[in-house]
Amino acid sequence: MxxxxxxxxxxxxxxxxxxxxxxxxxxxxxxxxxxxxxxxxxxxxxxxxxxxxxxxxxxxxxxxxxxxxAGFAPAYRKRDLDDADMAHVRAAVDWTLERHDPFPAMALDRHWTVVKANRSGGLLLGGAGVSEGDSLLEALTDAKRMQAVLENWREVAEHMIVRLRTESAHLGGDDVLDATVDRLELALGPRTGGNNHPLPAIIPARYRAGDKVLSFFSTIAQFGSAEDIALSELRIELLFPSDDETRTALFDISRSQAEAK
Missing domain, CATH: 1.10.260.40 (lambda repressor-like DNA-binding domains)
Incomplete structure (x- = not known):
């Protein structure tokens, strides 16, 4: 039976x-x-x-x-962020992204699709050929493109493999995340063991922007007590400058854009 x-x-x-x-x-x-x-x-x-x-x-x-x-009806719905009863959530996302400028921020779904980005985030993503509605996972596995954008692409890719495996394990396995891990491992090729030096507190991602290198670390925010499927999978990634040069460059860009208006 x-x-x-x-x-x-x-x-x-x-x-x-x-x-x-x-x-x-x-x-x-x-x-x-x-x-x-x-x-x-x-x-x-x-x-x-x-x-x-x-x-x-x-x-x-x-x-x-x-x-x-078990023979019971489902308990959770999956609403679109544009639904009327998600207005307060949508406002919270917008408020968070906007207030984080001039630092980059973006809202991502379960499969790293860019749901929304603030102005600075849009500029940063645009340098990698990514815009709202695109998948960061697809971009990240394009080694040639990302090596031109990320100065330390290999280092970022190695950390992404660990992160994606953890996310997939939480979900009980996810074909999209698992396939991305496989592609990243193939792109990285054989890897040597780590060194014995103490790791830094944070390993930033270093983006090439013209003649500058912008260095960021990120934090992730998620909605507490989310009872909607899509909302429970939505996260906001907030990038912060990891050095004074990046912080100064971001404020200079923001000031120049404000003066140009």
Whole structure:
């Protein structure tokens, strides 16, 4: 007899590297009950499905699939950012991006598509031939193009591989992210082991801009308590100058553009 929920539960437990006892302790149920759910001897209630989803830290889309496997209706919608009931969220994104100028900032979706960028972010992305609606992942795997834009492309690509693997693991595997990792590893070729020197606090991305090199590190902001699938996957990446030369250059550019208006 097919046991879609049990199979899904077992699969996600394996992805999270949790034993039945681990999951039982996290969800405050017995390991025996977890075993019964996986074999189909017990059927879960809707509240139990949601409890296990929380304990397994499932992304919202996977929680809908988990509920469906147990025979329940989905709990989460996927709204477009332009929807009327997303107006406050849209305003928050706009406010954050605008206030971050003259430093670059952009809103990205799950697959690193540029949803929106501020003025400075648009200029920075434009130097790499990227605009709103384009995928940063596609740009990053174009080694020839990115080596012309990023002075330390190899270093950035190596860190991106780690970051994308982590994001994919959280999602339970993602074909787009995994394929990007494969392309980056192919583009990088054989790599030697790291050196024994202490790593710096932050490894910046260094962009070529004419005769200047602009150096940035980034922070990532996400919406807390997001109950919408798209909103839970939306993040705002805020870039900050990692040296005084970059900071001065950005303010000079901003001042020149203001005077030209």
């Amino acid at each position: 097919q046991n879609a929920f049990g199979d899904t539960l077992k699969e996600w437990r394996g992805r999270r590297r949790m034993s039945q006892l681990d999951l039982g302790l996290a969800a405050n149920v017995s390991a025996r009950h977890i075993s019964f759910l996986e074999t189909g001897r017990s059927r879960p209630s809707r509240s139990m499905v949601r409890l296990l989803s929380e304990s397994l830290e499932l992304p919202h889309g996977a929680r809908n699939a988990f509920l469906g496997a």
